[in-house]
Amino acid sequence: MAGIYIYSDKGPLAAELVGFAKTTGKAVNIVTFDQNSAASAAEYGADKVYLLAGDSLLVENNARAAAKFLMNEEAELFLVGSTPRGRDIAARIAGYLQCAMVSDVSSIVINDGQVSTERMIYGGAVIQSEMIDGMAVLTIPPGKFEAASGTAEIATVNINADSRVSLITTAPIVKKGVDxxxxxxxxxxxxxxxxxxxxxxxxxxxxxxxxxxxxxxxxxxxxxxxxxxxxxxxxxxxxxxxxxxxxxxxxxxxxxxxxxxxxxxxxxxxxxxxxxxxxxxxxxxxxxxxxxxxxxxxxx
Ligand SMILES: Cc1cc2nc3c(=O)[nH]c(=O)nc-3n(C[C@H](O)[C@H](O)[C@H](O)COP(=O)(O)OP(=O)(O)OC[C@H]3O[C@@H](n4cnc5c(N)ncnc54)[C@H](O)[C@@H]3O)c2cc1C
Missing domain, CATH: 3.40.50.1220 (TPP-binding domain)
Structure with a gap:
């Protein structure tokens, strides 16, 4: 299904991206890679949540299959929450799709299939405007758009994840202080x-x-x-x-x-x-x- 596709490993940020995407009048779909995220994402107001189910949860192993999925669906725009994991998958997917990617976007306007973005450069001293024709991957930090809410159906799509990267161990980052x-x-x-x-x-x-x-x-x-x-x-x-x-x-x-x-x-x-x-x-x-x-x- 054509339309806007969204991924964020931070749920509230996915809801903010849905909030923006809904203002465009296009179909809004969230992409997830595990059952729990899909269940949460089903409350963020999208039209549909796709659970891309493979046998790996690693961005490194899922990006190629996700890119293929987006291509098959004729996605018009892929919005990704700007988190470490989000930036990682965004870059990989843009690479596989060989399409434009703009990072840390603060404003988006869509007009006749053209996407105009603004983002800060030079440490925030300058706002750079860019215009992209066709499919684009954009990463967006939190706090740019109002979050949406509402229920969506979940569709499971089986994907063939890569198995080239194996997870050896994980350790939680201990964040000091309040969020x-x-x-x-x-x-x-x-x-x-x-x-x-x-x-x-x-x-x-x-x-x-x-x-x-x-x-x-x-x-x-x-x-x-x-x-x-x-x-x-x-x-x-x-x-x-x-x-x-x-x-x-x-x-x-x-x-x-x-x-x-x-x-x-x-x-x-x-x-x-x-x-x-x-x-x-x-x-x-x-x-x-x-x-x-x-x-x-x-x-x-
Ligand atoms: C690449 C780059 C990235 C950066 N990223 C960040 C960033 O993410 N966040 C950030 O904060 N900075 C960042 N900086 C630093 C930034 O440029 C400023 O230096 C910094 O924000 C200034 O901090 P400040 O306002 O605390 O100090 P100052 O600029 O020194 O200001 C102190 C203020 O306190 C006032 N003052 C003094 N005494 C009193 C008093 N008794 N009562 C009331 N007012 C008083 C002074 O008049 C002055 O205006 C970055 C710099 C670079 C180069």
């Missing part, structure tokens, strides 16, 4: 905060707001105060509220949070670029402003 990409409210600290003990003020604000704490790259990588940071090389977040303290708002940071519903920036420098991104800007010393803010929120 900041799923946080509804975020208090973000930047290098304007100089002493680690001052994080207490951010924690107090986060507590009254019911928010999680995150930071800029320097806080995480140089000072190692927190495990995860927001930005082009960190996490992409889409909270209802993002509030920064001592974050200058460089583009590499802002690209990771600019889709927050409400952005509040507190910075002592009235020329800080955070104020270009912010819905509400407070110019002043965070150590004076934040205690007042906490008190006001408590009064409410």
């Amino acid at each position: 900041i990409s799923a946080a509804d409210k975020i208090v973000c600290i930047g290098l304007g905060m100089e002493k680690k003990q001052d994080m207490q003020i951010a924690q107090d604000l986060a507590q009254v707001l019911g928010a999680e704490i995150s930071c800029t790259r320097g806080i995480a990588e140089e000072r190692q105060w927190l495990p995860q940071y927001i930005g082009i090389s960190g996490e992409t977040v889409k909270p209802s509220l993002y509030l920064s303290m001592g974050v200058s708002g460089q583009v590499q940071h802002v690209v990771g949070m600019r889709e927050a519903q409400i952005i509040v920036g507190i910075d002592i420098n009235d020329k800080a670029p955070i104020f270009d991104a912010a819905d509400y800007g407070i110019v002043g010393d965070m150590f004076e402003i934040v205690p007042l803010l906490i008190q006001e929120i408590k009064n409410i």
Whole structure:
């Protein structure tokens, strides 16, 4: 069946890609490789979920069969969640199909069979627009589209997986801290905060707001105060509220949070670029402003 095909090993991201695909009016199909993923994917609002059942769960072994399936179905576009596994299978499938591939796309427009995409390059300083004729494979990070929901039927298709790669062992990645990409409210600290003990003020604000704490790259990588940071090389977040303290708002940071519903920036420098991104800007010393803010929120 022609239409848009979707794969993501992260279920919520698959639902976001369905959310976009449904806006095109084309048939929307999800591809999965195991029964559990197929069962979850059946709730993401697609028209159909295909379980490509082979005897391997490895991307390396399934990509060729998946490419053949997409070709047989005359898929018009293959959208893949931009995760390590997603990027791996996307590249392999684009290679087998000998079609265009664009990675980490932030916007997609389909017009008369032509696909126009936008994505950030040069560390987020430039947005590159591309136009593709015919079949394309696109990888898309989380947080770009609203997730869809709804029930779909599951069709099982037997595939001949390669057996050239064997899995020897697996070990879980132990992720430190909360999953900041799923946080509804975020208090973000930047290098304007100089002493680690001052994080207490951010924690107090986060507590009254019911928010999680995150930071800029320097806080995480140089000072190692927190495990995860927001930005082009960190996490992409889409909270209802993002509030920064001592974050200058460089583009590499802002690209990771600019889709927050409400952005509040507190910075002592009235020329800080955070104020270009912010819905509400407070110019002043965070150590004076934040205690007042906490008190006001408590009064409410
Ligand atoms: C290839 C590349 C990728 C990168 N990726 C990322 C990324 O993913 N995420 C990321 O965050 N960065 C990233 N960076 C780094 C980025 O360019 C900036 O250097 C960084 O975001 C700045 O962090 P900051 O805002 O914490 O610090 P600064 O830019 O130093 O800003 C500190 C701010 O605090 C303010 N301030 C100081 N004292 C106070 C006070 N008492 N009260 C209120 N405000 C105060 C200052 O006025 C200033 O605006 C990347 C850089 C490169 C080159």
